[in-house]
Amino acid sequence: MGPLHDAATIALAFAGAVLAAFSLFSFGRYVGADKDTRANLRMAFHMRRSWRRVGPMIKIAATDRTPTTFAQLTTPAGQRPEPRVVLPSLRTKADRTGVTIFMNTVPGIGLEQMTAAATALADEWRCARVSVATERPGLLRLRAVRSDPLAKPTRYRPDGGPPASLVTWLLGVDEYGEAVPVALSNVPGVTVAGLPGYGKTSLVNALITRFAPSDAVQFAVVDGKAPTALRGDYADTAERLFAFVGDDPTEANELFRRLVRLLDDRMEHMRQARGSNNFWDKGPTAAWPLVVLIIDEAHTFFRDHKGSDSETKKLATLAAQNARLVETLVKQGRSAGILTILATQKATGDAIPTFIRDVCPVGLSFAQKTAEAAVAALGDDIRKYPDADPVTLQDPAYVGVASMRTPGRAGFTRVRTPQVTSADAARITAQSAHLTADPAELLPRGGSPGPTDFAKAA
Numbered sequence: 001m002g003p004l005h006d007a008a009t010i011a012l013a014f015a016g017a018v019l020a021a022f023s024l025f026s027f028g029r030y031v032g033a034d035k036d037t038r039a040n041l042r043m044a045f046h047m048r049r050s051w052r053r054v055g056p057m058i059k060i061a062a063t064d065r066t067p068t069t070f071a072q073l074t075t076p077a078g079q080r081p082e083p084r085v086v087l088p089s090l091r092t093k094a095d096r097t098g099v100t101i102f103m104n105t106v107p108g109i110g111l112e113q114m115t116a117a118a119t120a121l122a123d124e125w126r127c128a129r130v131s132v133a134t135e136r137p138g139l140l141r142l143r144a145v146r147s148d149p150l151a152k153p154t155r156y157r158p159d160g161g162p163p164a165s166l167v168t169w170l171l172g173v174d175e176y177g178e179a180v181p182v183a184l185s186n187v188p189g190v191t192v193a194g195l196p197g198y199g200k201t202s203l204v205n206a207l208i209t210r211f212a213p214s215d216a217v218q219f220a221v222v223d224g225k226a227p228t229a230l231r232g233d234y235a236d237t238a239e240r241l242f243a244f245v246g247d248d249p250t251e252a253n254e255l256f257r258r259l260v261r262l263l264d265d266r267m268e269h270m271r272q273a274r275g276s277n278n279f280w281d282k283g284p285t286a287a288w289p290l291v292v293l294i295i296d297e298a299h300t301f302f303r304d305h306k307g308s309d310s311e312t313k314k315l316a317t318l319a320a321q322n323a324r325l326v327e328t329l330v331k332q333g334r335s336a337g338i339l340t341i342l343a344t345q346k347a348t349g350d351a352i353p354t355f356i357r358d359v360c361p362v363g364l365s366f367a368q369k370t371a372e373a374a375v376a377a378l379g380d381d382i383r384k385y386p387d388a389d390p391v392t393l394q395d396p397a398y399v400g401v402a403s404m405r406t407p408g409r410a411g412f413t414r415v416r417t418p419q420v421t422s423a424d425a426a427r428i429t430a431q432s433a434h435l436t437a438d439p440a441e442l443l444p445r446g447g448s449p450g451p452t453d454f455a456k457a458a
């Protein structure tokens with residue numbers, strides 16, 4: 001009963017108390033969680049508990065033949081120390097849609113080996129999918145989902161509050177239930193294609209309702225499907241648009257010119273007014289709002305007109321001009337704070353000219369009927385990724401699901417976009433209509449002071 005015994009008793013009691021507190025915390029978290037999170041917490045527990053057995057079974061274990069000093073000292077004389085089986089260690093984090101697993105690599109077991117084992121792991125863990133990515137050197141990040149997030153429709157109910165971020169557009173969730181953000185500061189152009197009725201309008205409404213409560217974002221629409229805003233898909237949001245043009249290519253041409261002029265004027269004044277030539281250095285403000293141009297049924301304005309009569313020739317010239325103007329908006333729009341979104345349901349290469357499609361960093365395609373349509377929407381690369389082919393999305397269960405090409409990422413991401421109802425779009429528009437302003441009017445003009453100057457002087 002010496003001091004050593006007392007110290008050991010205290011240490012043991014302390015360890016017991018820590019363990020009890022941890023168990024109580026875990027139990028409390030489990031009981032307080034919703035049904036889906038509880039199921040994922042159980043899955044995470046099963047992953048950790050069975051890993052020692054499962055890892056070596058699916059060949060995710062390395063053999064270390066060099067004995068440790070301890071093994072050398074404790075191995076009886078005349079015997080060789082046993083080789084050690086080294087398993088990558090796991091840490092799990094469960095949420096509502098799945099489990100994220102952080103795994104330390106061990107020699108010979110890294111991204112490649114884990115990717116090859118992903119299907120076996122999905123079977124063992126009884127989940128729909130397991131993805132593997134590098135978090136940082138030496139650490140992998142696995143994501144396991146029990147059910148397919150793409151097959152579960154979601155709804156976005158805008159609360160009318162200002163957007164959490166003006167530089168990120170949250171598109172939806174990917175096939176692993178993780179948020180898919182688009183960094184607006186890097187994306188001057190987005191193409192959206194897909195068969196009618198698969199969610200293009202809802203995607204655009206989600207964008208408008210997300211950003212409409214901010215006066216630092218202004219919208220213009222060119223809609224090739226309707227003569228007036230009130231007769232088309234933009235009736236609900238019309239009051240929040242600083243410009244709307246219907247299916248008349250001449251009027252569309254005028255609006256495209258107006259926006260190219262805005263682009264030039266902004267670049268002219270940007271350095272003096274904001275101290276830099278790059279809009280995103282300061283980001284969107286009420287005086288320098290992000291301008292979002294939506295060109296719906298884009299093919300209406302670019303399609304090739306064949307014929308030798310004067311009317312056809314005029315239309316062909318307009319279409320060619322429209323394509324060049326929009327190309328300028330996309331190519332130079334990033335530093336001027338202009339984002340162009342081109343949507344089409346037409347499934348041929350001329351719907352959105354390839355020279356425009358190829359300068360848009362983000363491309364989305366909802367369901368398509370043919371491989372040619374998929375290529376027209378997403379580029380030739382989609383042939384290499386049959387899993388992400390939008391032709392496979394032709395199913396009512398996949399309304400609202402798009403295949404997406406993003407900058408700096410190999411392959412394609414499938415994303416479940418949320419539905420936004422017409423009533424929600426109308427409600428947010430009514431609340432935010434007073435924020436609508438023509439961004440050109442906000443610029444200082446021809447030496448005479450504009451609102452920006454007054455704001456600065458104030």
Ligand SMILES: Nc1ncnc2c1ncn2[C@@H]1O[C@H](COP(=O)(O)OP(=O)(O)OP(=O)(O)O)[C@@H](O)[C@H]1O
Pocket residue numbers: 153154194195196197198199200201202203233345399400401417418419420
């Ligand atoms: N993200 C979504 N999730 C679930 N259902 C959706 C989603 N988006 C749209 N829908 C459903 O599909 C219907 C058609 O959607 P939407 O009008 O957005 O399609 P569209 O592709 O724009 O069609 P069109 O090309 O004819 O304008 C909607 O009325 C709604 O019921």
